[in-house]
Amino acid sequence: MRILLVEDDRDLGPVIAMGLRNEAYAVDLATTCADAEELLCGNDFDVACLDLGLPDGDGLALLRRLGADPALRRPRRLLVLTARDAVEDRVAGLDAGADDYLVKPFSFQELAARLRALSRRSDVLDAVLHVGDLRLDSAAHRAWRGDEALDLTPREFSMLRYFMHHPGRAVSAEELLEHVWDAQADPFTASVRVILSRLRRKLGEPGPITTVTGVGYVLRESP
Template sequence: MRVLLVEDDPELGPVVAMGLRNEAYAVDHVRSRAEAEELLCAGEYDVACLDLGLPDGDGMELIGRLGEDDHLRRPRRILVLTARDAIDDRVAGLDAGADDYLVKPFSFQELAARLRALARRADHRSAVLNVGDLRLDPASHRVWRGGAELRLTAREFSMLRYFMHRPGLAVSAEDLLEHVWDAHADPFTASVRVILSRLRRKLGRPDPIATVTGVGYRLEEAP
């Protein structure tokens, strides 16, 4: 899942970004409204974690623009991160288009739990993903094939999770770069092939990920 983190606090922002990457999210971290708008013009995000008090404008205004400006690609979900704790502020944020509202200071565990909840709402799926003999638990970061638990790296886990949200559908290398890697990823697809090769090796035989010639890859629903 690709996350846009808009947070100008020089201490909090990098810590949250690192924590989310450790949770296998692809994170683009920016510190201003202008930088956020630049990325929202160029790419798509599953979730935006948005501070309201930004150095070059109010994040609330950006939320409003997302529904009006055709140049900006609205993230599938928006989570407000702010020190504004008044009820009126919370109501205004949700009415403006935010899907959730988290007041600072917050625990990282709660932020991670709220992101998992937003992902479930976005995909209309249960917390635990099941495809064929594969089972993936996002909350505990555990994966099983049959009765055997697999040891995956954060990137391998994120890639498999992306496939398991789209069983039976063809996924291109560009799709994987867009949603599993962040904006600083190598633009070439060799990195995708390397991680995919490692993932396939750990998944074992029969290989549940088929190569779709000229298109990309597909996770088989009944390998």
């Protein structure tokens, strides 16, 4: 799952981003409205975590534009992270299009739990996925093939989760870079092939992920 984190606190933002990456999310960090808009013009995000008090504008105005400006790609889910704790502020944020509202200071564990809850609420992101003999629990960050637990790194886990959201469909290397990595990923590296090779070894035989020459990779329900 790819997350856009919009947070202007230069101490807090990197800490939250690191924590989310340790939870196997791909995270892009923006510190201004302008940075966020640039990322939203060219990338598809599953969730945006949006601070409201930004140095170059009000995050609430950006939140409203996400539903009206066709140049901006609206994330599937929107979570407000802000120090504004008045009831009217909460109401304004939710009425502007936010799916959830979390007041600072908050614990990272609560943020992670709310992101899992948003995942369960989404049409395309389920907490527990089943494809063939593969099972993946997003909340517990565990995966199994049959009865055998899989020992996956965060990136391998994230890649498998993306495949399991799109079983039977060819997924290109570019698409994997878009959703499993963040904006800092180099599109010319062999990162996708390296992680995919490791994941395939850990999944064992018969291999459920097959290559479609010139197109990408497919997770088969019946390998």
